[in-house]
Amino acid sequence: MNAIPQNVAKSVKYLRFVKERRHTPITYAQLITCFDCFDVMTAAGVAENLSLKVIDHVVNVYASNFHAGKPVPVSRAAREVLANGGTKRDLILEHGTPRRALTLLLMKERRANTLTEGRAKAIMETQWAIAHITRAEDQRLRDRGLNSKALDTPQARWAAAGIEF
Numbered sequence: 001m002n003a004i005p006q007n008v009a010k011s012v013k014y015l016r017f018v019k020e021r022r023h024t025p026i027t028y029a030q031l032i033t034c035f036d037c038f039d040v041m042t043a044a045g046v047a048e049n050l051s052l053k054v055i056d057h058v059v060n061v062y063a064s065n066f067h068a069g070k071p072v073p074v075s076r077a078a079r080e081v082l083a084n085g086g087t088k089r090d091l092i093l094e095h096g097t098p099r100r101a102l103t104l105l106l107m108k109e110r111r112a113n114t115l116t117e118g119r120a121k122a123i124m125e126t127q128w129a130i131a132h133i134t135r136a137e138d139q140r141l142r143d144r145g146l147n148s149k150a151l152d153t154p155q156a157r158w159a160a161a162g163i164e165f
Contacts, residue, residue, distance in 0.1 A: 022086075025062075031106075034059075055103050097154050105133070109123075131158065137163045
């Protein structure tokens with residue numbers, strides 16, 4: 001396996017710093033409260049998209065708590081960019097399951113009364129993943145209509161766009 005380029009190593013180090021920051025992580029109870037507030041917010045006239053954006057962020061922070069300290073995959077093309085003098089500005093930190101799709105999946109489970117703390121953790125472990133990819137790879141996701149569509153796993157979505165790790 002190839003060594004991780006220094007720029008990627010710095011990104012991984014930063015990600016670990018962010019994940020290990022001294023804050024109170026989002027709890028399962030707080031996550032459920034956000035889902036329960038969705039209907040209240042929309043009934044109060046808050047646009048559905050804005051309500052979902054708030055919840056998307058909470059879900060992302062909740063999910064990141066399970067992945068703190070784990071390495072972030074770097075696509076082969078992204079490694080080449082970095083090896084040729086590129087920087088992290090030339091890359092995109094891509095969510096394997098689009099944030100909105102993950103939020104809607106969890107909300108669907110909550111509304112069906114099938115979401116438990118264990119189930120939420122299992123969903124986070126299988127559906128939430130991030131990776132460094134190139135802008136061209138990101139464009140391939142969009143060209144294939146996968147920019148906002150979830151597949152069975154993040155890896156399947158990346159493979160469908162021809163992104164190799």
